[in-house]
Amino acid sequence: MAEDAAQHILPPSTPVRAFEGGEESVLAVAVFLDGQRMVTSGRTLRLWNLKDGVVTKTMEGHRDWVWGVAISRDGKLIASGDENGELIFWQGDSGERLTQAIKAHTTWISSVNFSPDGKVVATSSSDWTTKLWSSETRQLEGDLIDCGAPVHCVRFSPSGELLAIAAGKGIQIWKPGTRECIANLNAVPAISPNLSLAWIPDGTRLLSAGSYDDPTIREWDSSTWKQVGEPWNGHASDIRDIVVNSSGTLVASVSRDKSVRLWSLSDRRTIASFKLKHSDEVFSATFSIDGKHILGGGYDKKVSEWAVPKDALRGGAAQDSDSKACLHP
Template sequence: MTEDTSHPIIRSSTPLRTFDNLGEVAAVATFPDRQRLVTSSKDGMLRVWDLKNGVMLKEMDGHGEAMVDMALSRDGRLIASSDDRGHVIAWHGDTGRLLTRAFRAHSEICSLDFSPDGATLATSSSDWTTKLWSTATCGYYGGGSVNCVRYSLSGELLAIATSRYGIEIWNPATKCRIAKLELDAMSLVWTPDGSRLLSGGDIIREWDLSTWKQVGDIWKGHTSHPWKFAVNCNGTVLASPTTDNHVRLWRLSDWRTIAIFRHSDSPCCVTFSMDGKHILIGGNDKKISEWVVPAHAWPEDAPNDQATHQAQDCNTEAQGCNTKARDSDTKAQAFDTDAQGFEIKACFRP
């Protein structure tokens, strides 16, 4: 694939700014209020940051073990974190208060994701299972390693990536498998319009949901495996970090690389800002770095006067930017502070 000469690839090793996270960054997400960033770290801590001035607002300590992944609900009211011993903790997104004690969900957790309404948490594990947990009752609905789970924006589909059985698409309401893609994958992300699924293993591929067939050619450019994708909220740009210390930005319309950012160490996670003008990268160097997205890739409706450091909930790792916060009395928030864990609703095994 030739380089777009009208917009040559931007290569940069100097971020706009960095946050000193104190521990190696395992996951990063931005709140829908556009003012805060949350990170989970391998020192067992969650940290919430002020995006405007870079000040740490609070630290939450509940695991005592290295964290593996984190999910933020789309209204920003719930945070779920997991550690390397398979435990999950739920937190109040605004206050940082513990909503559950640490409960053992699996032998080892690889990935977390909330349903769009925040009523269900999906967890995947190296024990070959994907479990759905009710966040309303704090208690379970009711195999290679499951590497990643991702809800579609509508919540009607759940994609599961495994190391042996390929990619499986499930209807979480009926608990029926809809499709199976014979390709191992480590990372998944849906486009916001729900029309496409992107998968990453040794390479990046795009899938059409109407046919479940691969779209176009494989994406070329990475020299190591892409990990933990993010898509901007209008579905035009993909960010993919890899273990070679680089994060690539891809234009989804033609699968071209438009920028390459070099983080100071292996990047583990990435998210976009609300206005689509910046990305935030977390890595093993215990830092979060902020970078400017090339102007020609900004969303057409991006406001010009919006604050520079506003950001979205991108557990997209890909969430929609138009999701409105739920009322405070929503049943998904009905937690007992002494709750032992979520109730399991379903368990999927490839």
């Protein structure tokens, strides 16, 4: 697979645009469904106007680095979680803080994710737990989920009926309403943690991103919970983040090898690779709403924008909104 991908991959390209204005590394990037705005995180959050690249609001309240950021589908709420285990809810339009910092976990919040209907927010942590919060009351909803290992990522399925949790070296599938674990997915051999997860829009597949000695993407069938095909090879180090476009045709992945790769889902091959101008590390990425660009946040304190090759757009590509970054205790 790696050799086949190498024959087709386009030469690495540099960004077509960069959003500047921050003084911190950009750890997470999320785009609103209106296509007009995005939110990024470092130690603070920033609300951006995408058209002119201007920061419209600096959102202060966290006391530590923020790795988990999510936007509700209606754009009315933003939720963010930091290394200190604190969760904050924000007003989506203005960026105003709606809550004080909530001590959601005893340590690092690795990811934050809204349910499709926006009523529930899931948080995951290196304290071995996943918790569900009411987006209306901002209170803990029901019992916590004891995952038995540090949790790197949590993602609701497109229907909201399932919750995928990357914990330790495996993936757990839960029914959030009943707190029932219905499946445990493990690569063979299970040699390293999965740092990120992404569902295909129709919910028939789940993608997982590996690390350490297994920096591959694996595809799982949600009807059998069996692995589909061989692992996707191409990255040389930890895959920090993966995202799927809303038409389910393209996958973007971010790795500690300092590259962003664009994959075709149908044949699991790399179409293109992207790098920062100075080969700095990229932490997270997302598609623009029209699917024509990839936005990535990195160590260079900027949000870089790369053009998706026109040939890759023939199948159509808009963006799966809800957002971003999983990781990495």
